Amino acid sequence: MSEQTYGFDTLAVHAGAEPDPATGARQVPIYQTTAYVFRDADHAARLFNLEELGFIYSRLTNPTVAALANRVAALEGAAGGIACSSGHAAQIMALFPLMGPGCNIVASSRLYGGTITQFSHTIRRFGWSATFVDTDDLDAVEAAIDDNTRAIFCETIANPGGYVSDLDALARIAERAGVPLIVDNTTATPWLCRPIDHGATLVVHSATKYLTGNGTVTGGIVVDSGRFDWAASDKFPSLSQPEPAYHGLTFATLGEMAFTFHATAVGLRDLGMTMNPQGAHYTLMGIETLGLRMERHVANARAVAEWLEKDPRVEQVTYAGLDSSPYFERSKAITPKGAGALFTLGLKGGYDACVKLVDSLKLFSHVANLGDTRSLVIHPASTTHRQLDAEQQAKAGAAPNVVRLSIGIESVDDIIADLDQGLAAATA
Structure with missing residues (x-):
């Protein structure tokens, strides 16, 4: 389904899924399975080589979880997305393809406390760092960017203060610097704001919050606009250079799905921040309303x-x-x-x-x-x-x-x- 064809509430009910072809089930089934049977050896090889779309193992992809990622991507006007185990996992998943030892992000000082802690301390164990600035001070944001900066990170509506970020201005700064703007859209949801329409490259959500809406699920979502040219510079080698684990595949050659495929095939494969299918099912039902x-x-x-x-x-x-x-x-x-x-x-x-x-x-x-x-x-x-x-x-x-x-x-x-x-x- 296309967001150009259907309205928000229609997408919230229908996007990302069709009636189950085997049973005709109208609601997205909970595919509580670890693995999936291959048609033959050639089919398995093609899946593992990323030459064909399909399901291999539920740490990577699962039909219920994929339906959720696709639904949020449709609501956000994104090219693709992945669902993972929490909002904090989503933040790491968003950064993982972009960062390397010595790299940094410029982050808003008005973030959720757990995010500030994650960016101040935990990511340093990967050799990453964060510079915190008041994102209302656009000159300070621009001044904080250096040759090792790989992203600007902010929240649409800041938690806890409710302050609204100037996404358009931040996106222009990010574009001049040749780095993506990553926006946490948890507190706004795509019903109030679609950051990609304001120039964001990546959007993250804690699905735990408004998307599910009933306090039953811990989950996270990352969606990608599909518009960033990862090969325009040498800043993002995970996407712009051959990946040894996939026989030299360069993910940037996959076009608008480059980030989504890398986050699935490498990020979920190696970090294992997987969302469970029952949690995805609850979130899908929550998004309907x-x-x-x-x-x-x-x-x-x-x-x-x-x-x-x-x-x-x-x-x-x-x-x-x-x-x-x-x-x-x-x-x-x-x-x-x-x-x-x-x-x-x-x-x-x-x-x-x-x-x-x-x-x-x-x-x-x-x-x-x-x-x-x-x-x-x-x-x-x-x-x-x-x-x-x-x-x-x-x-x-x-x-x-x-x-x-x-x-x-x-x-x-x-x-x-x-x-x-x-x-x-x-x-x-």
């Missing part, structure tokens, strides 16, 4: 943010959908359907008031997750961003007086009533 859920998420979030902004117990609300937000105009350009459902509020009572608020809420669930149908709350400075120092927390929008809200799809009056009683307890 993504547009309906996001519409309610956004409407509720705006109503809650407007109410909080007027409350004297609240010092600040970071929702980009508010007229008072410095990101309001940018949000209209990047996420025209709304500014998402994730934002923070600052309390005048500081750290102690935040802890009391979290402990006093009844409808909200205190969990380390977002994007659920349920309204969720967490205090980032003591949890998701606890590993960061005070300066990093402040830059990430996770100062000690900040609480993160993920607004669900419940009746909005009930959400506001719970916040009202929670604020009363927190400021008593």
Whole structure:
């Protein structure tokens, strides 16, 4: 199915799959199998040589998982995609074909705390590094790029602060530098924004969040625009030079599917960050209602943010959908359907008031997750961003007086009533 032919909600239901040819099953079956029978020796050889598409072993590809990757690729307007075991796995999978010892990425300082930790510490074990900059300062982004830079990384709507990135400007910087722009689109989803339309090369998702939408699955997605010329320079030898493990195949010769095939044939083969078929099935079912859920998420979030902004117990609300937000105009350009459902509020009572608020809420669930149908709350400075120092927390929008809200799809009056009683307890 083509995104030029069908609308978003049609693609969310149909893209990536057809009725099962063997049984006629209408829903995508859960192919709970490890391996697949080859027709003959020649068929097996052609599959292993990447001369023919098909299924070999479920660490690499699985029909249920492939349907999910293809559906998200269709929703994002991408050439192809892969599904993997988590959002953090998706980030490593996105970087793996691009990086080598001594290489770096330029990353937004306003990222999810776990991502900052992954980029600050874990990737150094591969010999990679990250330079963190405020991506609102475009001169700083450009200045941070050097000969060893292999990508720019940002989030469409930053977690936790809800800040909106200027994707078009960042894409222009990336293009001048000859490197891809990688965008984490988890908090926006393709219903609010398709980063590829703004110049992004790769888009990553934590499928754990809005795509599944019910808090049952851990998963990640990487999709590729198919538009980047990996052979234009010598920066990306994994894609532009012969691959010894595939008898000298140069993946760049595969055109718009070069990255997707490499991520599957080499990345999943060797890193093993595979998504399980049952998880893929749950996410496929979740995506069927993504547009309906996001519409309610956004409407509720705006109503809650407007109410909080007027409350004297609240010092600040970071929702980009508010007229008072410095990101309001940018949000209209990047996420025209709304500014998402994730934002923070600052309390005048500081750290102690935040802890009391979290402990006093009844409808909200205190969990380390977002994007659920349920309204969720967490205090980032003591949890998701606890590993960061005070300066990093402040830059990430996770100062000690900040609480993160993920607004669900419940009746909005009930959400506001719970916040009202929670604020009363927190400021008593």
